[in-house]
Amino acid sequence: MKLLRNILDNLKPDFEKGGKFPWLHSTFDAFETFAFVPKTTTKNGAHFRDALDMKRTMTMVIVALIPALLFGTYNIGYQHFLSLDPKIGFFDEIWNNLWYGILKVLPIIIVSYVVGLSIEFGFAQWRGHEVNEGFLVTGMLIPLVMPPDVPLWQVAMATAFSVVIGKEVFGGTGMNFLNPALLARAFLFFAFPSSMSGDNVWIAEKADAFSGATPLAEMMAGASIPTHSFMEMLLGVMPGSIGETSAIAILLGAILLLFTGIGSWRIMLSVFVGGAVMGLTFNLFGSNPYTQIPFYYHYVMGGFMFGAVFMATDPVTASQTNRGKWIYGFLIGVMAVLIRVVNPAYPEGMMLSILLLNVFAPLIDYYVVDSNIKKRIKRWKMKGGENV
Amino acid sequence: MAGINFKLIKNPLSKENPITVQVLGICSALAVTAKLQPAFVMALSVIVVVVFSNLIISLIRNTIPPRIRIIVQLVIVSLLVILVDQILKAFVYDVSKQLSVFVGLIITNCIVMGRLEAFAMNNKPFDSLLDGIGNGIGYAVILVTLGIIRELFGSGTLWGYNVIPQSFYDMGYQDNSLMIMPPMALILVGIIIWIQRARNKDLCEK
Numbered sequence: 001m002k003l004l005r006n007i008l009d010n011l012k013p014d015f016e017k018g019g020k021f022p023w024l025h026s027t028f029d030a031f032e033t034f035a036f037v038p039k040t041t042t043k044n045g046a047h048f049r050d051a052l053d054m055k056r057t058m059t060m061v062i063v064a065l066i067p068a069l070l071f072g073t074y075n076i077g078y079q080h081f082l083s084l085d086p087k088i089g090f091f092d093e094i095w096n097n098l099w100y101g102i103l104k105v106l107p108i109i110i111v112s113y114v115v116g117l118s119i120e121f122g123f124a125q126w127r128g129h130e131v132n133e134g135f136l137v138t139g140m141l142i143p144l145v146m147p148p149d150v151p152l153w154q155v156a157m158a159t160a161f162s163v164v165i166g167k168e169v170f171g172g173t174g175m176n177f178l179n180p181a182l183l184a185r186a187f188l189f190f191a192f193p194s195s196m197s198g199d200n201v202w203i204a205e206k207a208d209a210f211s212g213a214t215p216l217a218e219m220m221a222g223a224s225i226p227t228h229s230f231m232e233m234l235l236g237v238m239p240g241s242i243g244e245t246s247a248i249a250i251l252l253g254a255i256l257l258l259f260t261g262i263g264s265w266r267i268m269l270s271v272f273v274g275g276a277v278m279g280l281t282f283n284l285f286g287s288n289p290y291t292q293i294p295f296y297y298h299y300v301m302g303g304f305m306f307g308a309v310f311m312a313t314d315p316v317t318a319s320q321t322n323r324g325k326w327i328y329g330f331l332i333g334v335m336a337v338l339i340r341v342v343n344p345a346y347p348e349g350m351m352l353s354i355l356l357l358n359v360f361a362p363l364i365d366y367y368v369v370d371s372n373i374k375k376r377i378k379r380w381k382m383k384g385g386e387n388v
Numbered sequence: 389m390a391g392i393n394f395k396l397i398k399n400p401l402s403k404e405n406p407i408t409v410q411v412l413g414i415c416s417a418l419a420v421t422a423k424l425q426p427a428f429v430m431a432l433s434v435i436v437v438v439v440f441s442n443l444i445i446s447l448i449r450n451t452i453p454p455r456i457r458i459i460v461q462l463v464i465v466s467l468l469v470i471l472v473d474q475i476l477k478a479f480v481y482d483v484s485k486q487l488s489v490f491v492g493l494i495i496t497n498c499i500v501m502g503r504l505e506a507f508a509m510n511n512k513p514f515d516s517l518l519d520g521i522g523n524g525i526g527y528a529v530i531l532v533t534l535g536i537i538r539e540l541f542g543s544g545t546l547w548g549y550n551v552i553p554q555s556f557y558d559m560g561y562q563d564n565s566l567m568i569m570p571p572m573a574l575i576l577v578g579i580i581i582w583i584q585r586a587r588n589k590d591l592c593e594k
Contacts, residue, residue, distance in 0.1 A: 151560055151562075153560075165575060190566045190569065191564045191566035192564065192565070193565060194562065195562070
């Protein structure tokens with residue numbers, strides 16, 4: 001630690017004004033504050049201080065993503081070998097599974113980080129800002145919502161699109177109104193449907209004879225119940241995007257997020273409540289098999305769990321007020337199940353429902369604040385206060 | 389008469405561009421630019437309509453009673469649009485079918501009405517003609533640019549001919565189907581506006 005500090009201190013003058021590389025100041029600053037909590041404090045105005053700054057918060061989210069990432073990596077290998085030999089057991093080929101998964105996932109992660117960070121650094125340098133830390137998490141979320149076989153140039157394109165159009169044009173981290181990772185996925189979903197949907201993309205290099213349909217796709221095709229059991233889907237032993245399959249691994253991350261207070265429990269809970277309400281409504285009134293599955297199946301199929309824990313709770317794009325968070329989360333759950341069951345074109349509704357509610361979040365906040373103001377005016381008048 | 393006033397043609401091309409600066413005519417710019425050919429034909433039609441309606445309105449501007457001027461303008465614009473529509477149907481029927489309702493909607497195109505109200509009603513015929521040419525071309529430039537980008541990346545063709553070689557597809561290249569959808573046209577217009585404002589700081593709002 002001391003050594004690193006000394007190296008940074010020695011290098012620092014070169015990057016200040018008048019040094020050798022003043023134009024690289026933002027880049028240097030980014031690495032220095034990544035390694036050490038900056039000592040400077042805000043001088044004026046009232047601020048709530050917290051021991052966690054932005055970079056430390058983001059690191060915590062990355063830690064929360066690790067279980068899903070590890071399980072996803074292993075599962076890719078397992079699904080691949082399972083498609084070649086349907087009799088293989090989950091623990092039969094541990095190292096082969098892991099190694100194969102790493103070979104698939106690592107390039108996607110590297111491409112996502114390299115492309116995204118170089119754009120972030122470029123923009124920060126160009127504007128003379130500090131480098132924003134938001135991409136640390138986005139760069140990890142993007143690979144986790146991709147299918148294992150996605151071409152790398154498409155990952156690069158989607159990352160560039162989401163960082164530039166989704167974030168930088170609005171002013172960088174904290175200014176975006178759409179979740180950048182989901183925007184990257186939505187971009188690929190509409191731009192290159194053949195590598196983002198269908199039955200052939202969810203298992204890496206699968207054998208042709210093996211059905212690679214996800215539980216969502218099976219339900220869509222009219223099955224009365226997915227071929228994977230509830231337990232398998234809960235554990236995540238099924239084809240799907242890299243990080244989304246295992247509800248258990250995601251819940252481990254959720255516990256960390258809730259324990260550290262980084263993720264909002266109101267949003268997570270209300271997403272699940274919303275999904276349950278819509279699922280039960282379909283059970284009552286639905287006519288086809290898809291509407292009749294128990295509501296908790298929706299939690300473990302596809303990206304519902306991943307979206308509820310890691311996407312919907314994104315503090316920038318979610319509602320800010322507490323009552324707004326309840327409404328926001330509830331509607332995400334409702335819309336996700338609604339799109340899944342009713343819309344014939346998209347098997348997965350979580351991505352679209354979160355993006356939709358991202359757009360509505362400021363409106364929800366506006367009315368929550370507005371109704372609070374009205375209520376307080378009314379109370380003021382009841383106490384005999386003057387007209388405002 | 390002081391000769392040709394080149395500003396009338398030059399300004400609408402860049403700093404008074406009807407689409408990127410005045411943000412008019414966005415609807416048709418999103419709808420017809422998925423392919424280059426319809427975009428080009430549409431641009432040509434709008435040029436014809438805006439030039440001639442500007443000229444005609446300017447010629448009769450002193451005889452139009454102010455209270456019914458919008459109706460009079462509409463009649464003349466409709467007349468020109470119907471003429472254009474019939475000519476398209478007669479000579480380029482396929483393109484006319486692709487453009488469908490958008491040729492008829494030139495009547496309500498804000499660029500046409502806007503130029504009539506803002507310019508032709510108060511200016512001499514020759515100046516109005518130049519203004520029409522300038523604005524028409526300003527609109528056409530954006531439409532054709534969008535058409536080229538969207539068709540090249542969305543379908544891999546230009547004017548219906550394959551441009552991207554088969555070897556690219558064999559290597560794993562895919563057409564970007566988002567390019568064919570209207571939302572991407574809106575994003576592209578936004579990017580053009582971004583580039584334009586980055587180059588010309590006068591256009592930025594305070």
